Amino acid sequence: MKSTFPSSLLKTFGEAPDVPAFEYGPRVVKRSEVLDLVARYTGGLRALRANLELGDSIAIYTGVTPDGFAVQIAAHVLGLRVVSLKPGISTAQLSRIVADTKILIVDEVTRSEIESSLSIAPEVVGLGNLLGDASDITPQGRLEDTALVLFTSGTTGDPKGVEFSYAALTEIWTWQRSAWDADTELMGARYGRFLLFGTLGSVVVLQQLGLCLISGGTAVIPTTPFPLLKFPHVLSDLRISAVLFTVPRLHRVLDILKTDASRFDLSHLRSVFVSGSPVPSRKLREAIEVLGDVVFNGYGTSETNLLCLLSAADTKEHPDAINTVGRPFAGVQIQIRSDSGDILPLNTIGHVWVKSPGSFSGYTNEESASVLDPNGWIWTRDLGSLDDRGFLHLTGRARDIVIINANVYYNGAIENALSSHPDVDAAYVVSIPDDKTGEAAAAFITTTAKERGPDLDALRELVKEKVSPAAVPSVITVIDSVPIAPSGKPDKQALIGLISKDT
Structure with missing residues (x-):
């Protein structure tokens, strides 16, 4: 039986005490030093x-720092329920999320945001004041207790506590x-210097960080604040x-590399793991052409961790696999089910269950019965099909929809149709009110x-042909870049706001 997280x-760090775990500017933190921090935060x-x-x-x-990581591990040593928050959260959301916690730990990066809020219920404790006498770090957690609560980006509604x-x-x-x-070991070997930035309150970041630390790598944290990071400059400068x-x-990095690749030394780069939202097949092919076999496309959810992985090697062996999100990762099972819950045959589109x-075990602020069945199967809220080679094809999100004349159309399908045109680098579709059809x-x-502009008529014809005449967008707007939400994903609410400003 495995020992509790x-x-x-802790065992891995103890076996290699002199290996650097973190590099934070000039500060190099060995694994033994992380263990010491964990012991002192535990105390x-x-x-x-x-x-x-x-x-x-x-x-x-907290911000992304070795200390922020160490205090979370210390909390887990004590068997506490840790609510991990992402920087940039709104004051209203913050107050609701921490209302039932006993303490709120902040650092110099986040304290100013806390001080601007007048309705924080728990005691606020500064990270610098938590370093006590070293204490025993034998994990005390009970398997059945909640260990960690992370909040989704809200792609399908309000952020949920997972x-x-x-x-x-x-x-x-x-x-x-x-x-x-063996394949996992080979993947871990690519993580000698993993760029850690953004937030520790993300399941995919924690997963990638674990792959780095457990394989013996070093997590490299830039000292430049996350919003000001320049890519691909930081990859070259820090030998990532x-x-x-x-x-x-990924789009922005490729745009730079296509015009001025000689400025950047990316010879150290072994893995570019793309995740968070679907990658258009043409863009993924371009990424492999520009960056080589270091490109991996990962598919997963906040509730499930990594589900499928598509590598450059997969697309070389199966060229048409570039239209998929890869095959199930080790230990992952996938079923495609009908609306009524029946398991569908291969090459049939339905709801993706995994x-x-x-x-995850449930949500903090929403019922989970609709997505989590008694046997541990989880509805991803994605639509797709499995082919006879095991590749998963996604066609859209079950709730990312537009209802036109009482008929449901999936925004993902419209985006895929638009992205298939050579004039389109990326496409994003939202639902807006319409006096005649209800929504458009x-x-x-x-x-x-x-220079010449996209062929909008051709784009409309593609949607008409591949989806439906009714699904043709009522408006197609060319933008320089998509607004990015704090999660790093496309901010569709901001796109809707652009429409409001225009009208």
């Missing part, structure tokens, strides 16, 4: 007047090297071997035809 991390948490007990809930709201138990964190593959196969990209960031080690599709595109 974070036992595997500090034990000494708080809040009298924290096993299973109590605390919130952690709860992971100590049993789930103990099963997550990235933190359990004993569960790795592995990086996590959202799709919009079963994966380390999946509105499209926003970035274009490859910057």
Whole structure:
């Protein structure tokens, strides 16, 4: 039986104490030093007047630092329920999220945001004041208790608190090297210098960080604030071997490299892991042409961790696989179900249901019965099909829709149709009110035809042919770049706001 999380991390660090775990500007933090920080934060948490007990809930709201990571691990050592927050959260959301926690831990980066809020219920504790006497770091967590709460980006509605138990964190593959196969070991070998930025309050970031640390790599944290980071400059300057990209960031990096690649030394780069939203097949092909076999397209959800992986090698062996999100990762099971729940045959579009080690146990602020069945299967809210080689084809999100004349059309299908045209670099579709049809599709595109402009009539014909005449966008707007939400994903609410300003 596996020891409770974070036992595997502590054991790995103890076996290689002199190997750097983090590089934060000039500050290099060895694994032994991280263990010391964890011990001292554990002691500090034990000494708080809040009298924290096993299973109590605390919130952690810090920047991406070695100390922010260490205090979270210390909280898990004590078996606490950790609510991990992303920087940039609104004051109203913050107040609601931390209302039932005993303490809120902040650092110099986030304290000013807390001080601007007048309605924070728990005691606010500065990270610098938590360093106490070193304490025993034998993990105390109970498998059935909630270990971690992360909040989704709100792609399908308001952000949801996704709860992971100590049993789930103990099963997550990235933190359990004993569960790795040869392919996973090869992937881990690419993570010698992993660029860590943005937030620790993300399941995909934590997964990538685990792959780096457990494989013996170093997490490199830029000292430049995340919003000001320049790509691909930082990859070259810090000799990065592995990086996590959202799709919009991939677009921007490719645009720069296509015009001025000679300025950047990317010879150290071994893995560009693209995740967060679908990658148009043409853009993925371009990424492989520009960056080589270092490109990986990962598909997963906040509730499930990584589900499928598509590598450059997959697309070389199966060229048409570039239109998919890859094959199920080790330990992942996938079913395609009908609206009534029946399992559908191969090559049939339906609802994507998955079963994966380390999946969530429920939501904090929303019922989960509709997405989590009694047998542990999870509805991803995505639509797709499995082919006879095991590749998963996605066709859209079940709730990312536009209802036109009482007929449902999936925005993903419209985006795919638009993106198939050579004039379109990327496409984003939202639903807007319409007096005649109830709702209409509105499209926003970035274009490859910057001088002459895109052929809008041809784009409309593509949607008419591939989706439906009714699904043709009522307006197609050319934008220089898509607005990015704090999650790093395309901000469709901001796009709707652009329409409001124009009208």
